[in-house]
Amino acid sequence: MRVGILTFHFSENFGALLQAYALRKWFCDRGHIAEFIPYHPAHVEKGGPIRLSLSNSAIKANAKILYLKSSGFLHRHLGNKEQAAQFADFRRSHLGISGSPLQTIAELQAIASSYDLIVAGSDQIWSPSVQYGFDPAYFLTFAKDSSARRISYAASFGRDRLAPLEVEALAPLLQSLSSISVREQSGLDIIKTASGRDAVCVPDPTLLHDQYDELLRCSGDCRKGHVFCYALRTADGIREVAESAASALSVSIISPYNVHRRWREIGQTVHPGPAEWVSQLANASFVVTNSFHGTVFSILFRKPFLVAELPGSRAVMNARSRNLLAQLGLMDRFVSKDQISQVRELVNSPIDWAEVATKQKTLRQSGTSFLEDELTRAESH
Numbered sequence: 001m002r003v004g005i006l007t008f009h010f011s012e013n014f015g016a017l018l019q020a021y022a023l024r025k026w027f028c029d030r031g032h033i034a035e036f037i038p039y040h041p042a043h044v045e046k047g048g049p050i051r052l053s054l055s056n057s058a059i060k061a062n063a064k065i066l067y068l069k070s071s072g073f074l075h076r077h078l079g080n081k082e083q084a085a086q087f088a089d090f091r092r093s094h095l096g097i098s099g100s101p102l103q104t105i106a107e108l109q110a111i112a113s114s115y116d117l118i119v120a121g122s123d124q125i126w127s128p129s130v131q132y133g134f135d136p137a138y139f140l141t142f143a144k145d146s147s148a149r150r151i152s153y154a155a156s157f158g159r160d161r162l163a164p165l166e167v168e169a170l171a172p173l174l175q176s177l178s179s180i181s182v183r184e185q186s187g188l189d190i191i192k193t194a195s196g197r198d199a200v201c202v203p204d205p206t207l208l209h210d211q212y213d214e215l216l217r218c219s220g221d222c223r224k225g226h227v228f229c230y231a232l233r234t235a236d237g238i239r240e241v242a243e244s245a246a247s248a249l250s251v252s253i254i255s256p257y258n259v260h261r262r263w264r265e266i267g268q269t270v271h272p273g274p275a276e277w278v279s280q281l282a283n284a285s286f287v288v289t290n291s292f293h294g295t296v297f298s299i300l301f302r303k304p305f306l307v308a309e310l311p312g313s314r315a316v317m318n319a320r321s322r323n324l325l326a327q328l329g330l331m332d333r334f335v336s337k338d339q340i341s342q343v344r345e346l347v348n349s350p351i352d353w354a355e356v357a358t359k360q361k362t363l364r365q366s367g368t369s370f371l372e373d374e375l376t377r378a379e380s381h
Helices: 014-029 056-078 081-095 105-114 164-174 185-195 213-218 238-249 274-282 292-300 312-327 337-347 353-380
Strands: 002-006 033-036 117-120 149-152 227-230 253-256 268-270 286-289 305-308
Touching: 002 014, 002 105, 014 033, 014 081, 014 274, 014 292, 014 353, 081 213, 081 274, 117 353, 149 353, 164 185, 185 312, 213 274, 227 238, 227 274, 238 253, 238 286, 238 305, 238 337, 253 274, 274 292, 286 292, 292 305, 292 312, 305 337
Parallel strands: 002 033, 002 117, 117 149, 227 253, 227 286, 253 268, 286 305
Antiparallel strands: none
16 A cells, blocks of 8 residues: 655654654555655744744744754754764665655645555654644645545654643644544543544554664664763753763763754763664663653663653653653653652662563554554555
8 A cells, every 4th residue: 555654754853763764664564655745844943934923922933933943054054964964864765755845735735645544653743833833734634635544643742731722723633634543641631622532542653663673784883881861852850860870880971962952961972863873772781861762762672771851841741751651661760850869779770671571562562453454444445
């Protein structure tokens, strides 16, 4: 079958590209023709146009737009060119992406009939941005008049609750989907509240696979025995956890660079591409992260790890990692700001990987069953 996937395949973000790779791989491994719909809207990374208004909402939106534009400018002109090239190569060689990006609904409508099944893929595609709100394209509204079956797979709102106006805006968008699945349990309540519809909670695509040998084979990074510290959004909290873990183990810290980093480095900054990122995590002695996908790959590679709590206004984003840890019986790996003094003890606390594997298998089967059922429905559609 021909499967079109719409997700954040274009970002220079390790988790975004790896979840995209994993979802396409699931379909391709089963003999289907799966490709990414090359939608690349300007508002996601470049912010979009400035609003000509003095309202509070416009002021907040313009602040975010200016931040994204300045970050993009600095990255293009001062960023690590070798790392950018590795991301571009990963898109070509592992995601099969080529050609010009699409940026309008009309362009999406023109290709919707090319597919038997269209999947609004995982990642935070349903997280309403300050500058744009919800993007209807990621709810597959452009394909509602096509013959393709339209589903979401492990879509995430990026938080555990929405504002009342966001819930109101969400309701009509959900009507375009034939079936709905989300990544977090909290997403089920959001869907139900907004539309009255039922949804299914399924694992992130990266959890649909047991191994990532293909990526390990193509990585040229051979370093081993370090603390791998993958920090997103802030260094608050995670710096102390990583430094305590490295001290307890008497090893060094390496931290992969990301374009939005605005804090002094934690250990040694490295500039991997997605495959090298996987290799550096797989070869670590210990992982410290505040990222969902940092958590996922720690579990996939059976790495001793700790997840540092995102503090303050970012605390709503902890739901993603906490949900996964709860499902796998690993909540003791979550470190709140009040537990930082206990890191040395937690570093030496063993993980029952056999028990995790049993729960992980059940989780993986729930995702596989959902996708297999949807392929059957698309075939008979």
